Amino acid sequence: xxxxxxxxxxxxxxxxxxxxxxxxxxxxxxxxxxxxxxxxxxxxxxxxxxxxxxxxxxxxxxxxxxxxxxxxxxxxxxxxxxxxxxxxxxxxxxxxxxxxxxxxxxxxxxxxxxxxxxxxxxxxxx
Numbered sequence: 001x002x003x004x005x006x007x008x009x010x011x012x013x014x015x016x017x018x019x020x021x022x023x024x025x026x027x028x029x030x031x032x033x034x035x036x037x038x039x040x041x042x043x044x045x046x047x048x049x050x051x052x053x054x055x056x057x058x059x060x061x062x063x064x065x066x067x068x069x070x071x072x073x074x075x076x077x078x079x080x081x082x083x084x085x086x087x088x089x090x091x092x093x094x095x096x097x098x099x100x101x102x103x104x105x106x107x108x109x110x111x112x113x114x115x116x117x118x119x120x121x122x123x124x125x126x
Contacts, residue, residue: 002026002115004098009120012088016124020083022098022117030076033101036083037110038094039119045097049083050106061106066092088124095119 008020020036033052039045049072050061060072071084081098099113107113 002032002100004100004115004117006096006098006117006120009096009122011123011125014089014124014126016088017084017086018088018122019085020096020098020120020122022081022083024079024081024100026079026100026115029079031103033104033106034072034074034081035099035101035106035113036072036081036096037099037113038092038096038122040094043094045110047108047110048096050108051081052104052106054105059106061108063108085122088122090124090126093122093124095121 003025004022006022012018035050036048037045038048048063049070051058051072051074069087074081097119098117100115101113
């Protein structure tokens with residue numbers, strides 16, 4: 001069983017930065033493909049960023065709306081995945097959920113992730 005615990009949300013002005021962290025309590029963290037998905041009020045949960053292992057090393061993927069502003073990374077020694085969010089915009093306001101799926105490549109479909117964290121609120125004011 002994998003439990004995910006996030007931290008780092010909060011209120012920030014447009015143009016500011018935040019870093020989210022997600023720590024896993026399960027074993028074999030390095031074997032999991034990790035992702036961040038966000039959900040704004042009244043909207044579906046949407047893929048934001050993902051990181052997974054390939055024969056060429058770790059591969060990252062981003063939604064078009066955050067590409068160039070957000071960076072996902074991981075520290076397997078700490079069982080932790082991070083989401084660095086820069087140049088934040090009011091449209092980035094959402095609950096950000098950490099997610100894990102066993103092996104495989106990063107997936108943009110939220111339904112493919114097996115484990116989820118509660119998610120911190122990120123609010124960006126204009």
